[in-house]
Amino acid sequence: EIVMTQSPATLSVSPGEKTTLSCRAGQSVSGDLAWYQQKPGQAPRLLIYGASTRATGVPARFSGSGSGTEFTLSISSLQSEDFAVYYCQQYNRWPLTFGGGTKVEI
Amino acid sequence: QVQLVESGGGAVQPGGSLRLSCAASGFTFSTYAMHWVRQAPGKGLEWVAFMPFDSSYQRYADSVKGRFAISRDNSNNTLHLQMNSLRAEDTAVYYCAKDRREKSGTSLDYWGQGALVTVSS
Numbered sequence: 588e589i590v591m592t593q594s595p596a597t598l599s600v601s602p603g604e605k606t607t608l609s610c611r612a613g614q615s616v617s618g619d620l621a622w623y624q625q626k627p628g629q630a631p632r633l634l635i636y637g638a639s640t641r642a643t644g645v646p647a648r649f650s651g652s653g654s655g656t657e658f659t660l661s662i663s664s665l666q667s668e669d670f671a672v673y674y675c676q677q678y679n680r681w682p683l684t685f686g687g688g689t690k691v692e693i
Numbered sequence: 694q695v696q697l698v699e700s701g702g703g704a705v706q707p708g709g710s711l712r713l714s715c716a717a718s719g720f721t722f723s724t725y726a727m728h729w730v731r732q733a734p735g736k737g738l739e740w741v742a743f744m745p746f747d748s749s750y751q752r753y754a755d756s757v758k759g760r761f762a763i764s765r766d767n768s769n770n771t772l773h774l775q776m777n778s779l780r781a782e783d784t785a786v787y788y789c790a791k792d793r794r795e796k797s798g799t800s801l802d803y804w805g806q807g808a809l810v811t812v813s814s
Contacts, residue, residue: 588755621800623738630788630804631730631738642802674738678799682754683728683740 589613589677593686600691602665608689610658610675619679622651622660625688626671634673635660665691695719695803697789702808709779713808715772715789720803723767726792728801729774731785731810741787742774746795757783779812786810 590613600606610620622635633642635651638658648663662669670693675686701713713729729741742763743752751763762775772789787808790801 619799623801625738630806631801632804633800633802636793636800636802642800676738676740676800678797681752681798683743683798685738685740688737 588682589616589680589684591675591677591684591686593673593675593689595689596687597690597692599693600665601693602667604665606662606665606691608660608662608673608691610653610660610686612656612658612677615655616677616679618654619677620651620653620658621676621678622649623674623676624669624671625674631674662691695791697791697803697805699787699789699805699808702787702810704811704813705779706814707780707812709812710775710777711779711810713774713776713787713789713810715774715805717770717772717789717791720791722765722770724795726795726798727763727765727772728790728792728798729763729772730788730790730801730804731783732788732807733782733785736785739785743792743798744772745797749796752798776810779810781812784810784812 592611618638620638623631625631639651672688696718698716726745760778764773789805791803
């Protein structure tokens with residue numbers, strides 16, 4: 588299976604700052620990469636698919652980039668509602684696999 | 694609006710069985726692939742099972758292969774997960790999730806609120 592590694596595990600940032608989360612695939616997944624946001628007690632929410640396409644209703648401050656094995660999720664100006672755990676997921680090969688998550692905290 | 698509502702969770706002893714259901718509404722269920730994804734307490738997300746729109750094949754995580762079975766009823770807009778030979782490590786919140794596509798597994802654009810399954814003696 589393709590192992591997805593996210594870094595860092597925890598990111599401490601202040602509101603208004605820009606932040607970048609990283610996701611590395613154990614082998615190339617081309618552009619078949621999605622990002623999700625999960626807040627405590629809630630289901631995950633799709634943010635990005637196809638490595639860089641924002642899902643419906645996702646604010647423009649979220650952007651994704653990368654291909655192959657290296658991917659990033661950037662949040663241009665952190666809002667209070669953005670403090671959450673973020674997961675990447677590859678869908679290039681079965682089984683679908685998620686990264687371990689990055690917690691973005693104040 | 695899209696709604697996915699899981700039911701059937703609960704507590705079960707090791708070796709027991711449980712059947713989860715997911716009632717879908719707000720979209721044409723019969724034209725989208727569906728997944729089950731789980732999350733153990735305090736842990737990350739683990740994909741569990743997949744079925745395309747036409748039930749033509751299934752995919753499973755190795756951790757549940759041979760014990761879990763995914764199925765769907767397009768006439769009743771319902772997805773199921775039959776879980777047999779349950780183990781303590783199957784304890785998790787189980788999410789039903791809609792795929793963006795109809796046939797292949799891709800990204801999951803809508804999720805249910807989850808059903809808690811606890812396996813303990």
